[in-house]
Amino acid sequence: MNDDQDLLILTRFLNRFDPDVEGRAAEPPPADVAARLDRFAAGEADAAERGSVAGLLKEHPEWVRYLAGAIRKRA
Amino acid sequence: MASAPAENSFHAADFEFAQDLLAGEDRAWRRFDAEFVPAIAQRLRGMGASDADADEVQGLVIERLWTRQKLASYTGNGPLMGFVRTTASNAWLEYLRKHRREVHASTLAGEDDEGDAMDRLAGEKNDAPQESPLAELLREALKFALDRADAEALLIMRLSLLQDIKQRDLCDLWGGVHEGTISAKKKQVMTQIRDDTLAFVAEREPTLQITWQELLEACGEGAEAILGPAG
Numbered sequence: 102m103n104d105d106q107d108l109l110i111l112t113r114f115l116n117r118f119d120p121d122v123e124g125r126a127a128e129p130p131p132a133d134v135a136a137r138l139d140r141f142a143a144g145e146a147d148a149a150e151r152g153s154v155a156g157l158l159k160e161h162p163e164w165v166r167y168l169a170g171a172i173r174k175r176a
Numbered sequence: 177m178a179s180a181p182a183e184n185s186f187h188a189a190d191f192e193f194a195q196d197l198l199a200g201e202d203r204a205w206r207r208f209d210a211e212f213v214p215a216i217a218q219r220l221r222g223m224g225a226s227d228a229d230a231d232e233v234q235g236l237v238i239e240r241l242w243t244r245q246k247l248a249s250y251t252g253n254g255p256l257m258g259f260v261r262t263t264a265s266n267a268w269l270e271y272l273r274k275h276r277r278e279v280h281a282s283t284l285a286g287e288d289d290e291g292d293a294m295d296r297l298a299g300e301k302n303d304a305p306q307e308s309p310l311a312e313l314l315r316e317a318l319k320f321a322l323d324r325a326d327a328e329a330l331l332i333m334r335l336s337l338l339q340d341i342k343q344r345d346l347c348d349l350w351g352g353v354h355e356g357t358i359s360a361k362k363k364q365v366m367t368q369i370r371d372d373t374l375a376f377v378a379e380r381e382p383t384l385q386i387t388w389q390e391l392l393e394a395c396g397e398g399a400e401a402i403l404g405p406a407g
Contacts, residue, residue: 104366105337107392111318111369112338114395117403118315144348151350155327162334169339172349 130164142171191252216264223268224385237267251405254397262398266310272383311402321372329365
C-alpha cells in the first residue's frame with residue numbers, strides 16, 4: 102500500500118456520498134474563475150496566486166477537472 | 177497513474193463461497209467457523225472489545241450476515257474477509273453507541289424523573305441509531321481531515337493521482353521546483369490526512385480503537401459492507 106493508493110481508496114469512498122469530490126461535475130467554472138485556472142495551467146501564476154487558486158479548488162473540487170484539462174492542452 | 181487498488185477486481189472464489197454460505201452448505205459454514213470467526217474475534221478484540229463483549233458482538237455479526245442476509249449484498253468486489261471484518265467493525269461501533277445510549281438514558285432518568293429521557297435522547301444526532309455508523313463516522317473524519325489539509329499539497333495530490341497530471345508538469349506549474357519537492361508535498365499531505373482522520377475518530381469514539389489499515393480496509397475492500405454495492 103502506498104500514499105497514492107490510500108488517497109484513491111479514500112476518494113472513492115467519499116465519492117459514494119458526494120460525486121463532486123473527484124471533480125467529475127460537468128458544470129464548468131464561471132468565466133473569471135476559468136481565466137484564473139487558465140493562467141495557472143499556463144504556468145503564469147506566482148506563489149501567491151498558486152496559493153489562492155489552491156484554496157479556491159479546495160472549496161470547489163469540482164473545478165479541478167477543468168484545471169487538469171487546461172494543463173493537458175498546454176503540456 | 178497508480179494502478180487500481182485490488183478492491184475493484186472481482187473475487188470469484190470468495191463470491192462463490194458467500195453463495196455457498198447463503199445456501200447453508202455445511203462445508204462452507206465449517207470453513208467460515210474455522211477461518212472467519214477467529215478473524216472477527218481478532219478484529220473486535222483489536223478494536224478494544226473485552227472477551228465478553230467480543231463474544232456478544234460476534235453473535236450479532238453472524239446474525240447480521242446470515243439471518244438478516246447481509247451477506248447477500250456481497251458482490252465479490254473485494255475480498256470477503258474485508259467485507260466480514262468491516263461488518264464486525266460496524267457492529268462493534270453500533271454496540272458501543274447502543275451501550276452509551278443505555279448508560280446515558282439511565283443516568284438521565286435518575287437525574288430528572290419528570291422528563292422523558294428517551295425522547296431527549298432521540299434528538300441527539302451523534303448517538304442516534306444508524307444503519308451504518310462506521311460509514312458516517314469515517315465520512316465525517318475524512319471530510320474533517322480534508323478540510324484541514326494544506327490546499328496546495330491537496331491540489332498536487334488531486335492533479336497527480338485523480339487527474340493523471342505528470343510530475344514534471346506539476347514541477348513547471350509550481351515555479352520549476354524539483355520533483356522531490358512535489359513528492360514531499362504529497363507525502364506530507366497524506367500523513368496529515370491520516371493523522372487528522374485518526375485523531376477525529378479517537379476524539380469522537382474514544383473506545384473505538386481503529387488503525388489506519390483497518391480504516392482503509394473499511395473504506396476500500398470493506399466499503400460494500402457499510403455502504404452496500406457501488407451504484
